[in-house]
Amino acid sequence: MSLFSQMNVQCPSCGATQNIAAVGSVNADRRPDLRAAILDDTFQMMACEDCGTEFRLEPLFNYLEVEKGLWIAAMPGRDMPDFLEVEDRMSAVFDTSYGSGAPAAAKAIGQDLKPRVTFGWPAVKEKLVIDGLGLDDIKVEMLKMELMRRLPEVPLAPGTELRLTGGGDAALNFAWIETVGETAEQSFSVDRMLYDEVAGNEAGWAKIRARLTNGPFVDMQKLYMGEGRAA
Numbered sequence: 001m002s003l004f005s006q007m008n009v010q011c012p013s014c015g016a017t018q019n020i021a022a023v024g025s026v027n028a029d030r031r032p033d034l035r036a037a038i039l040d041d042t043f044q045m046m047a048c049e050d051c052g053t054e055f056r057l058e059p060l061f062n063y064l065e066v067e068k069g070l071w072i073a074a075m076p077g078r079d080m081p082d083f084l085e086v087e088d089r090m091s092a093v094f095d096t097s098y099g100s101g102a103p104a105a106a107k108a109i110g111q112d113l114k115p116r117v118t119f120g121w122p123a124v125k126e127k128l129v130i131d132g133l134g135l136d137d138i139k140v141e142m143l144k145m146e147l148m149r150r151l152p153e154v155p156l157a158p159g160t161e162l163r164l165t166g167g168g169d170a171a172l173n174f175a176w177i178e179t180v181g182e183t184a185e186q187s188f189s190v191d192r193m194l195y196d197e198v199a200g201n202e203a204g205w206a207k208i209r210a211r212l213t214n215g216p217f218v219d220m221q222k223l224y225m226g227e228g229r230a231a
């Protein structure tokens, strides 16, 4: 079941209190419209009833789509520096809901779910884009690292991230996106063959893969933040 709860927030423009429906969980098997809204950047967009200013709530919900094997804890972008703690907390939530601590029926469902943690709207959207293109999210992160080596200009910085935004059989589209403001700064396309190349070189990427998958935050940014998780 998808869950929303009423809460009061202040309009960022005029300060008037707005009573809005904030999402707590999305069940996309039953509400494909919510998946679509995440993909077209309209989910949790609000308009102030006093001044009309549009604003978006930060993501803070669980996304479940059993048919696609997706279980995502979508967190606010500003929480990313605390990813180790969030990973531990969300691993525990997954474990109780669908893992070893869950009732048998839920555990059976959980076998086909990939638990993930994302920070910010562009990141949760990207997981759905990856799914839609039939790609593997771990391999997409490896591809990004490969791209960082090849690109003449790499605007990677805290708050700016590389996200897969779409594509097709021939090419994959990426953009450098500002995590919180969600503005795309620069976009480009790469040959999809490059993904196949990275995906085919399992031995070469084994060490990186191990680091990307040492918790449910599967994102190359974890390799650049702090000490990371102790091996």
Ligand SMILES: [Zn+2]
Binding pocket: 011, 012, 013, 014, 015, 016, 048, 049, 050, 051, 052, 053
């Ligand atoms: Zn307002």
